[in-house]
Amino acid sequence: MESLTPPRVLLGVAGGIAAYKSAELLRRLTETGHSVRVLPTASALEFVGAATFEALSGQPVHTGVFVDVPSVPHVKLGQEADLVVVAPATADLMARAAAGRADDLLTASLLTARCPVLFAPAMHTEMWEHPATRANVEVLRSRGVVVLEPASGRLTGKDTGPGRLPDPAEIAEFARLLLERADALPHDLSGRRVVVSAGGTREALDPVRFLGNRSSGRQGYALARVAAQRGASVTLVAAHTADLGDPAGVEVVRVGSAAQLRDAMCAAARGANAVVMAAAVADFRPVALAEHKIKKTGSDPDPLALTTNPDILAELVRTKEQGQVVVGFAAETGDAAGDVLHHGRAKLLRKGCDLLVVNAVGDGKAFEVPDNSGWLLGADGSETELKPGSKALLATRVWDTVASRL
Helix, strand or coil, X not given: CCCCCCCEEEEEECCCHHHHXXXXXXXXXXXXXXXXXXXXXXXXXXXXXXXXXXXXXXXXXXXXXXXXXXXXXXHHHHHHCCEEEEEEECHHHHHHHHHCCCCCHHHXXXXXXXXXXXXXXXXXXXXHHCXXXXXXXXXXXXXXXXXXXXXXXXXXXXXXXXXXXXXXXXXXXXXXXHHHCXXXXXXXXXXXXXXXXXCECCEECXXXXXXXXXXXCHHHHHHHHHHHHCCCEXXXXXXXXXXXXXXXXXEEEECCCHHHHHHHHHHHXXXXXXXXXXXXXXXXXXCCCCCCCCCCCCCCCCCCCEEXXXXXXXXXXXXXXXXXXXXXXXXXXXXXXXXXXXXXXXXXXXXXXXXXXXXXXXXXXXXXXXXXXXXXXXXXXXXXXXXXXXXXXHHHHHHHHHHHHC
């Protein structure tokens, strides 16, 4: 049998205070089966010692090109890599990379790499917004490098603002995506505004109980995260989710019930280029909310009276603006009336949205898992199979189609 070689990843670490987070990223990459070689700059080792990187990666750590000269590491490492991730990528590192400098092992390896390259910037807001840095980012992106938008939040000292390193889990998700995706991640949603819903709504029964569902919100968060890194201005309307962390560069609006989700989505959809309803919305809610906790009395409780929640996707379709693309999601199971795809086609016709993502659910599929698959159905009769992969990969396939229609 053909042996499976683990993906070979070069993890570049530049000299900024966020370098301490690269140890967590390294752990995530190695624990998911990647072979990782860390290439720090000399200044990065002022923040995190070589021993830390060597212990976590199991590989030697060097900064210069004059170590192990016979094996020519400054050429060989880049040539053999399947992915290069630089996190943090400082303003200085990006300037050197944009200029084609090769004055240490990391920048030399960047010149010889022919694999996907991912930069995760981290610096003060003024440095990130400086015209020189913005120009360097555009140069790198024009060469096919994926440069993530930084997060906003606490920087060093008392400073806050854009320039914070994205969460290591988010960087690891994009690293996996670039290994899965055959081509580079385009920056094709720049200037567009999109709205995404995520998570499951909860309909209160009493002060402690609710009707809910199993949605973790991972797919909606992946859609928001990928759209932001493709250049879009993104509003994420988040119902109840797992502890996912806010995506970098995304405005998050939190809601609880279906009614709250409806209000937030209808407001955010005004003026948006694309609206994606990935949230799992409760179909029903209790007719009445008990003021106090419903007590166990020893006898069966009264039957629970339910009423139907508003159809948010149908309303978004009914009120959509000229040129706006509306995408729905359908979690389906097969039954005596038809299979998953049959029910998906019927829902697309019933809802009237431009695109519908159909997921088969049950038996560990779609809900509460990191991977997803399904079909992307179009109102024009198109049908595209979404093969199994990460939820970020499925998100890129959805945005590929949306971008082509915009």
